[in-house]
Amino acid sequence: MDLFTAVEAFTQVITYVMIVAGIPPCIRMLRTKITTGVPYPFFLAGCVNSVMAVGYGTLTENKTVVQINVFATACNIFCIVSFIYSSQQKSVPAKQLLGCTCFLVGAYFYITKVENPAYVMDTIGSIMLFCSTVLLLTPLLPVKQCIQNKNADSLTLTMMIPGTLCSGAWATYGFLLKDFYIYSPNILGVSSYICQAIAMLVYGGGKKKTQHLE
Template identity: 30%
Template structure:
């Protein structure tokens, strides 16, 4: 078995595992009718990224990109509509969803009609990669500074962070092996953000712990 095939299988396993972490959150939300701590924007942005990378995968004929982003798009769509069905004020999430649909339609319109066919896949990959890079950089530039300010690790999960590192590392390795920066570029800040959060867990303790750094 070649290295690329091994890394491809690892990438599929870790990615599907990460996708399914939203199932308990979604199930708890539906069961309790409480959507206060559900990361709806990440489900929406994740869905946009999945759809765009699915099309990109079809254009570059990458079966792993196609299969994993199809699974991700289906699951994130379920999470989105489950959230909308539960949340009391539906106008804001519906507006965000409409904005996401407009973004996707606008992106494909401009890329289709303003880009030569030869560069369509490249520009789609670049646009999607930049979107995912911004989304996966939020722990570095928003969440970690907030946790440092509060000296708290509430909302963190060591298992989730380890899973994030495993998943992002496998995608980084896969992207390097197929020489596609659009695949590995967004995963670098994801790894750095997860490592940074683990560092905060070491310093401030697990969520709910009263042990604080002096």
């Protein structure tokens, strides 16, 4: 097995693991009807990103990107529908979903009817790059909370390690493909998780220190 095949296989496995890991919380949400703490905007952005990635993978004839993102789209749709069904205030998430749907429809119309065919791939890649960057910078949010509270309660190795491996795998895979739209956001993703690791090292004993002072 050559390096490219090995990296591609690992990228597929770790990505599927990360995607499937988001399903149990959604099932729990359906049972309890409690949506507190569920990252609904993350699911919306993830769905937009995976739909654009399916189009990008189709244009670049990359079956791996297409297959992974078809699965990711299905899982994101399941999480979105679960959230709306479980939410007491359904109008707000429904409007947000409508906004994302209109964005995708508008992007499809622009790409197929207006954009110069020579630039279609770059247009889709740019949209995908923006969405991926937003998603892969979200690990910085708990870092901010960690710094404010002076403890690392909001950080967990169960998400940090797989997240780092997943971003690192996609960054490596993108480099091997020489695809800027794939590797560049994932470099930011790895950097975000490194920031989490640093915050955990610095503030890992914050809670104990606080209790000791009390």
